[in-house]
Amino acid sequence: MKKRSGYRISAIFLSALLFIGLVVPGGMKAKAAFEVNASAAILIDADTGQILYEKNSEKQLGVASMSKMMTEYLLLEAVKAGKISFEDTYQVSDYVYTVSQDRSLSNVPLRAGETYTIKELYEAMTIYSANAATIAIAEKIAGSEAEFVKLMNEKAKVLGLEQYQFVNATGLNNKDLKGNHSTGGETDENMMSGRDVATLAYRLVKDYPEVLETASIPKKKFREGTDDEIAMENWNWMLPSLVFAYEGMTGLKTGTTDFAGYCFTGTAERNGQKLIAVVMDAKSSDGNGTYNARFVEMKKMLDYGFDQFERQEIAAAGSQLKGAETLPVQKGKEKEVGVQTKSAAAILLPKQSEAKYKSELVLNSSDLNENKELTAPVEKGEVVGFVVIKDDQDNEVPFLKAAGKTQVETAQDVEKANWFTLTMRAVGGGIANGWNWIADKVTGWF
Template sequence: MKQIYSKILMMVLVVLLASTSFITQPKNIHAAELELDAESAILVDAETGKVLFAKNPDMALPPASMTKMMTEYLVLEAIENGEITWETTTQISDYAYSISANPNFSGIGLTQDKSYSVKELYEAMAIFSDNGTTITLAELIAGSEGEFVKLMNQKGEELGLPDFEFVNSTGLDNETLGDNHPEGTDPNGTNLLSARSLALLAYNLIKDFPHALDISSRIEDDFEGYTVENLNWMLPHEASYLKQFYYEGMDGLKTGYTGLAGYTFTGTAERDGNRLISVVMRTDSKAARFEQTARLLDYGFGQFEDKELFAKGFQLEKQETLPVAKGKEDTVEISINEAFTVPIKSGEEELYKVEYTVNKDKLNKDGELVAPVKKGDKIGTATLVYTGENDNGYIFNSKNQTVDLVADQTVEKANWFMLTLGAIGDFFSGIFTSIVDTVKGWFS
């Protein structure tokens, strides 16, 4: 009987243990297991720009309303530069009104012969993806949408976006705009950006104008007497059918849809001080773009952890010093001026190393620094190199992260007397070497 009870007890314990393991097991998606239906996708660490996952990241595709992130950037920049303020008002042009009144386009419905503030227009654009307000802001800043498109492409170059072409401010296809397509652009053209370019645009928008997230994270807004909900379903909406998409830490950034682009989304979320940026392009439905984003973010938060791999002041073994000419000291110690901290997978610490590149312009023909050398002088750069496989590099189209390599102390220039003695010593040393070489020649 005791044996029967013991077996039953063991079975109960096994079942309980298995159940507990199932319940508490965190989501732990490996890159090899991360399959996305999106045609193109990317996941980026917002602090370092490290690319954590990429699928066809350099394929230029229609971004739809994710285009508006560039419009947002230029509006916020104009406010920062004092060209406009949040309280600046403007009226709606015939073109912007016609787009707003068209039920085929995303919009709230604007009123002509009424003044709207920049704040009202921006919030409608960022929260509800309104196209009419976007065009109105473009016209306010540049005089016309055609001139604004020029600013968009100029800023794209300035930000270093690798794959992009802007033809309008909204993300609509020019063909749908008819005669209203921006002057100087292809009547049949469409905006084109890669997932990498969109992630870099989002990276700069968040870095330069963090206030953008205060607006993009708002669940709803009042406009023209109506309450409109944010199109980002991953925010904590009250509607029961949207709660399944809620993602902890989500606070932006921009949805998009056209028939050509499919359903797209640039998302960003922060957990425990770590912020990630994701982009998915050409998914099949509204729900799919958020489901794909959740998988990306789960992978990033679950698999990576910020690690300080090499602290500030780190020195490479056997490369701790550089020779100094004409100084009171013959050498100077060098080290990295800031730590290398990056998101890495557990157990991969040993796959990273540091390499030095000394600025040749700092050295004489003998490979020496020339005194005086001041503490903190930049001597070159130190590069963090990943020696493992399948490294996606950084959002800046670079494979590696660099910091400055600096002098650790000051080496003053030697006085004229010591320099003279040194020169004399070098002179006689040269003569002695010449004599030795001559004598060797007699007996060779």
């Protein structure tokens, strides 16, 4: 989304539910009654991108196999565009074969020169975090992993990521790629900030929600019924039926390397409320990183989100904001046009409170003239700005920068006035100005 500067018009004031005394600077949040044992963490509303909790979320850290969310995004994008089909096949390269035979890495063994469907490889990557299968997908899309890495970094910029570095398609350390790394040094590894990981996950499930259909599969057999059959158990042990089963868990991606530690991006839904949480380099209570630690810390954040927050609609779709119902129009048959919200605006609010909130309209300054007017003709449905919500301390409710905002649009058409109407307005304005000048002079005589 293109960023535009704007000016703000104060609009409606709302009552919201919030724990008394638990507002923190920088946005509307309930004070978390826990500490996440991880180098970084973040919790967001999956519907709006609203940030509910964060710790060191802007620090760039290793992400390991959470990198595969970008590979998933690019594959699903290519499928949607018709460039690739899940029924397409891939013939195993020497590089992919070599990596696939390393069972110390997460892999399904692939035969040299054998062909596999993109669907098989996608499931192996998404369920089992299979690294060679991931490289195979990269080669299928871009011809080589090096070219695919270029696409990853380009897409990161488009998606609004800010603190990122992709050097391979998998998230492995380059030294594990059997001398085949073509981007970065041998010890380089993919890196992102917690906010960037959350942003990538947010865009992935928003743009391609079908990814959760595969990411939520707890167990599946790769090439069932063949000599290559191998049982794949999802590394997300919080899925139903697995050891850390969590009610409502739907995905999304784990990641582990010596450099990145134990990482996890989790998605969950309960009673229509959807959350995304990220933990990076999770630690147990004794300070050691473990597989279990990332699930324990994930549970803390998801419980917090589900237990402490509820959704509140701030403005219905098609509603006008008080104090900002219209905008002036230059050279139009009408001198103003009504504006309204394009969609409903809702946020998650902490329960049981009496705090008040206000919403402000931020207008797109590039659409206005120097007098802050729209210029006719104006078409119904033109987006003229967006809504920002603030607490009673004038702090904005925090959202991911890449999250879509509730847009404000024009409610009707305004045609351009003809020359006669414009001339008469100019004449009328001149007469009025002249009369005001005379009145001021006469008043000054007495």
